[in-house]
Amino acid sequence: MSPTTxxxxxxxxxxxxxxxxxVLLATLLVVAWALQSIDVIWEWVWDSPAQMADLFGxxxxxxxxxxxxxxxxxxxxxxxxxxxTLFAIVISLPVAYIAARNTTPNVVTLWIGRFILVSxxxxxxxxxxxxxxxxFGPGIIAGIVAIMFRSxxxxxxxxxxxxxxxxxxxxxxxxxxxxxxxxxxxxAIVPQVMxxxxxxxxxxxxxxxxxxxxxxxxxxxxxxxxxxxAIDTFNWPEVxxxxxxxxxxxxxxxxxxxxxxxxxx
Amino acid sequence: MLKIEKLVKRYNGGDxxxxxxxLEVGGQQVVSIIGxxxxxxxxxxxxxxxxxxxxxxxxxxxxxDLTKLxxxxxxxxxxxxxxxxxxxxxxxxxxxxxxxxxxxxxxxxTWAALTRRYPKEDIRRAYELMERVGIAHYANKRADELSGxxxxxxxxxxxxxxxxxxxxxxEPTASLDPKTSEQIMALLRDLANELExxxxxxxxxxxxxxQYTDRIVGMRYGRIIFDDVPDALDAAAMDEIYAxxxxxxxAAQGAAA
Numbered sequence: 001m002s003p004t005t006x007x008x009x010x011x012x013x014x015x016x017x018x019x020x021x022x023v024l025l026a027t028l029l030v031v032a033w034a035l036q037s038i039d040v041i042w043e044w045v046w047d048s049p050a051q052m053a054d055l056f057g058x059x060x061x062x063x064x065x066x067x068x069x070x071x072x073x074x075x076x077x078x079x080x081x082x083x084x085t086l087f088a089i090v091i092s093l094p095v096a097y098i099a100a101r102n103t104t105p106n107v108v109t110l111w112i113g114r115f116i117l118v119s120x121x122x123x124x125x126x127x128x129x130x131x132x133x134x135x136f137g138p139g140i141i142a143g144i145v146a147i148m149f150r151s152x153x154x155x156x157x158x159x160x161x162x163x164x165x166x167x168x169x170x171x172x173x174x175x176x177x178x179x180x181x182x183x184x185x186x187x188a189i190v191p192q193v194m195x196x197x198x199x200x201x202x203x204x205x206x207x208x209x210x211x212x213x214x215x216x217x218x219x220x221x222x223x224x225x226x227x228x229x230a231i232d233t234f235n236w237p238e239v240x241x242x243x244x245x246x247x248x249x250x251x252x253x254x255x256x257x258x259x260x261x262x263x264x265x
Numbered sequence: 266m267l268k269i270e271k272l273v274k275r276y277n278g279g280d281x282x283x284x285x286x287x288l289e290v291g292g293q294q295v296v297s298i299i300g301x302x303x304x305x306x307x308x309x310x311x312x313x314x315x316x317x318x319x320x321x322x323x324x325x326x327x328x329x330d331l332t333k334l335x336x337x338x339x340x341x342x343x344x345x346x347x348x349x350x351x352x353x354x355x356x357x358x359x360x361x362x363x364x365x366x367x368x369x370x371x372x373x374x375t376w377a378a379l380t381r382r383y384p385k386e387d388i389r390r391a392y393e394l395m396e397r398v399g400i401a402h403y404a405n406k407r408a409d410e411l412s413g414x415x416x417x418x419x420x421x422x423x424x425x426x427x428x429x430x431x432x433x434x435x436e437p438t439a440s441l442d443p444k445t446s447e448q449i450m451a452l453l454r455d456l457a458n459e460l461e462x463x464x465x466x467x468x469x470x471x472x473x474x475x476q477y478t479d480r481i482v483g484m485r486y487g488r489i490i491f492d493d494v495p496d497a498l499d500a501a502a503m504d505e506i507y508a509x510x511x512x513x514x515x516a517a518q519g520a521a522a
Contacts (some may be wrong), residue, residue: 173354173420176314177427178343178371184380187367191358 036222040121055236063237064073068225070245075248077222080215081141081208088151089201095152103163103189117160120153125211129220140221147208147215154207155200162196163189198264202257209253213246223249266291267313269314272322274308282308284487286322293461294455297474300484301507306467310433311466314346315339327430341415347424351436353416355423357409361400364408364419365391368426388424388442388506394422398452414445421452425460432457434463434466438473446470450477470501500516 046264098104136142170188185222216224230238267290274283282305290296297307311317324331354365366383395401397419438446453476457464468474475495483491483506491502
């Protein structure tokens, strides 16, 4: 390279520029190919505002006739979320312990822990629910177990990371004083992980409240069953009642978890 | 009586950090170990309670060879060795009393530890020691609410709760301001006398070492090259300890090998 004058500068060399245009072209081609490969019925897309207005019209006014049974299903939904969260908390603690690099007893347990976390997290709650409806039959048990299975991975992962990030110096100090492994965990690790533990538990309960509302769609108990029934029978006024109930319920859950966060953390 | 013989430590097969080191500390002596960073002071101290595993040699504390101990025996032996750290190593979110009582974890049952129902005599001893170092009124405060000097006092009391036969202090004053630093050194010296406890202190501050300890051990590159009363530490000895040229030392070692 021998620049004779100093009045010329460009961000890219010509070669780089050609490369960049090439990448841009390829991206456009991929998007175009994706668009033409999916089968969109464009009339229905253009039609959607009218359809939406029509649906809203049918939903108004909401029909409160089934409110008692809706409230009952709502209560069931809260219970699914809460019980599942409690079980998940208990189970995720040992999983987090063996999935954290600094507390796991050996490499084998580390991989077992990691495997539990990954398998729990990579499957969506609804898919777990489908599986457990097949095992336990439709109902609340399938819902609780499904939410629990998904939550173990979530909480175990976050708690495990919190364990890996602790200050190791108090751990060293207690080891030096002759404390057993369990007592070191109890005094040097547990207090450091406590804030994360509460934050993660409350967050997961919050998420589980919302997830449990759709479980009924696959027959795993809760408000979703009534919603599904109402949609199937084109009972739109009842659908809107259920939707409003879910909205109120989620807002209430948000308020409660916000209150808990403020009190505990 | 602590007796170290032919102690060698090398990390992952590299050059030895401690080279055939011999040291004897007995009675209620306060011994300071000085030397530039990397001389092996911290490694030496940590070999004694085996936070660092010695490569070879023996370390005997009142008749027990610490280097030969299995896991559960090591735990019992560690109860007899108190340690104070540069960064205090307290559990911030626990109260001062819980931190102090954590020095007794090797003695009390798991249930007592879990429920924080400590034995009466431990609580009494804790209050006595906390009173002695001036932190008794903080018993219910969280450890992270205290100042540096106060935190180190908690660290000292925690170590003394073990009723140790020897106290190791790894640069106990390096994180403290000069005045607090002197207070802590004076405290360690006085406690050594009161409890008839030998104390080994790693320290960078030579003035404090001279003022507060009975004996100074100077280390350079894994060897002890000075070991005498503080008054014997003259300029020449200081030069030898601190102004050593690493390259020369390595060359000498290469020639020997």
